Amino acid sequence: MKRLRNENAGLDAADLKILRLLEKDARTSTAELARAVGLSAPSVAERIRKLQENGVIEAYTVRIDPAALGLKLSAWLRIRPVPGQLAVVAGIIRDLPEIAQCDRVTGEDCFIALAHVGSVAELERVIDKIIPYAMTNTAIIQSSPVEPRSPLGGLRER
Amino acid sequence: MKRLRNENAGLDAADLKILRLLEKDARTSTAELARAVGLSAPSVAERIRKLQENGVIEAYTVRIDPAALGLKLSAWLRIRPVPGQLAVVAGIIRDLPEIAQCDRVTGEDCFIALAHVGSVAELERVIDKIIPYAMTNTAIIQSSPVEPRSPLGGLRER
DNA sequence: GCTGAAATAATAAGCCG
DNA sequence: CGGCTTATTATTTCAGC
Numbered sequence: 316m317k318r319l320r321n322e323n324a325g326l327d328a329a330d331l332k333i334l335r336l337l338e339k340d341a342r343t344s345t346a347e348l349a350r351a352v353g354l355s356a357p358s359v360a361e362r363i364r365k366l367q368e369n370g371v372i373e374a375y376t377v378r379i380d381p382a383a384l385g386l387k388l389s390a391w392l393r394i395r396p397v398p399g400q401l402a403v404v405a406g407i408i409r410d411l412p413e414i415a416q417c418d419r420v421t422g423e424d425c426f427i428a429l430a431h432v433g434s435v436a437e438l439e440r441v442i443d444k445i446i447p448y449a450m451t452n453t454a455i456i457q458s459s460p461v462e463p464r465s466p467l468g469g470l471r472e473r
Numbered sequence: 474m475k476r477l478r479n480e481n482a483g484l485d486a487a488d489l490k491i492l493r494l495l496e497k498d499a500r501t502s503t504a505e506l507a508r509a510v511g512l513s514a515p516s517v518a519e520r521i522r523k524l525q526e527n528g529v530i531e532a533y534t535v536r537i538d539p540a541a542l543g544l545k546l547s548a549w550l551r552i553r554p555v556p557g558q559l560a561v562v563a564g565i566i567r568d569l570p571e572i573a574q575c576d577r578v579t580g581e582d583c584f585i586a587l588a589h590v591g592s593v594a595e596l597e598r599v600i601d602k603i604i605p606y607a608m609t610n611t612a613i614i615q616s617s618p619v620e621p622r623s624p625l626g627g628l629r630e631r
Numbered sequence: 632g633c634t635g636a637a638a639t640a641a642t643a644a645g646c647c648g
Numbered sequence: 649c650g651g652c653t654t655a656t657t658a659t660t661t662c663a664g665c
Contacts, residue, residue, distance in 0.1 A: 324543040334537060341499055341533040344659060358632050360660070373536040375499040379492060381624035383529040385482040391578055391585055405618045412626030417619035420549055420612035427549050427585075427612065428619070431627040454578035454585065460563045461575035461586065466539035468570030469589040502640060516651050518641070 323470050326371070329354060330362055331467065334371070337363075338465050341375050378463070381415075381431040388438060389431050392445070393424040393452040400448040401425060407448065413441050424452070481628050484529070487512060488520055489625065492529070495521075496623050499533050536621070539573075539589040546596060547589050550603070551582040551610040558606040559583060565606065571599050582610070 323331065329352040336343050336351060345356040345363070352359065366372045381389060396404040408417050408428055417428035426449075432438045438453070445451055481489065487510040494501050494509060503514040503521070510517065524530045539547060554562040566575050566586055575586035590596045596611070603609055 324541065326542070334535070337535045338537065339532075339534075341535050346659070355633055356659085357634085357661080361632085369541065370538050371541040373538045374497075375533070375535055376497075377492070377495045377499050377533055378531040379496065379624055380528050380531045381627065383482065383527065384484070384624065384628060386624055386627045389576075391576065409619055414619055415624050415626065416621045417617065418547075418549065418614045419616045419618055420614055422610070422612040424612065426618065431624040433627065433629065437627070437629070452580070454580040454582065456576045456578055458577045459575065460577055460584065461567055461572055463574045466537055466542065466544055466573050466589040468573065469539065469544045469591065469595070470542060471591065471595070503642095504640070513652055514640085515642080515653085519650080 324371070325369075326366075330366065331470075333359060333362060334366070334467060335465065337372070338467070386431040386433050388434060389429065389456040390438060391454045391456065392426075392428045392430060392442070393454075394426040394428060394445060394449045395424050395451075396426075396449040404445065404449050407444055411441055411444060413437065425449075482529075483527075484524075488524065489628075491517060491520060492524065492625060493623065495530070496625070544589040544591050546592060547587065547614040548596060549612045549614065550584075550586045550588060550600070551612075552584040552586060552603060552607045553582050553609075554584075554607040562603065562607045565602055569599055569602060571595065583607075 326334075332352050333348055336348055345359045349356045349359045354362075363372070381387075394404060394408070404426065405419075408414050408426065411430075413430045413432050415429045415431055417426055419425060420427055430438065430441050432441065442451055442453060484492075490510050491506055494506055503517045507514045507517045512520075521530070539545075552562060552566070562584065563577075566572050566584065569588075571588045571590050573587045573589055575584055577583060578585055588596065588599050590599065600609055600611060
């Protein structure tokens, strides 16, 4: 396997392959990973331990389909707080359990947030919590041309 | 444990607890999950099997920190294709490995996409692929007031 | 990083309410 | 049908090299 260590943030080709396989199925056994990269199982386990230690692997998690839970309506909210209310709005967003993720961004919109709800009425309830302190723009998700996929794609081969 | 089955999409309180624990750490052993919900390990395994079967659990995956890979720049792109080019733009987005997710949405922006890149130059390269066929608006992520969290939050207690 | 042994965990079979 | 216990198989972890 080609030597690439100390490029791509200190990860070699085996590390990248392990990451890609774990992204596809986090329950892949170390034995199977070992076979895929041509190392022994304990070596793979040690590499995974280090990937966690240096923060590359943040967590092992399950992807849950909101629609299967009855949350059939998802929406992106762009949120522009009125002057002086940014921290208040951030607090409100954090306290809304329907918000599954929220980033602070540059540009005229300060926040972009994802909400999963069961109905338009619930979406209205979410927006009404925010709207006293911010201008909002809501875009309902119709489909997902790119389902959440690996950030590894951003790595340029060097 | 209170009986809630056939509410919340057929999930009872034990199922929800299992899901919440797996979201926090997908490697939690069935024995530990069993202890948490007051069932035996095989019963928990059977519930998990059914949660996968009916699509609630879509996948087991690892969360990877793009910054730890050297992808220190992330941005939300709002993309409005010029008339007639929507399918072309969707194809281009799918083929850009730097795009980690993309939703089609209602409103004047047709797509909202997340990019992870190593530099402003790489971001420019991504935008330049799209811009012949669409108007774009780029918002750099500064921080994340709400790190990706459970869609279970959207469930109303009934 | 490897091998081989010990400890853990997942899975399967058979049984009960 | 959903759950429990026991037995078997697979996987992870730990020593020593």
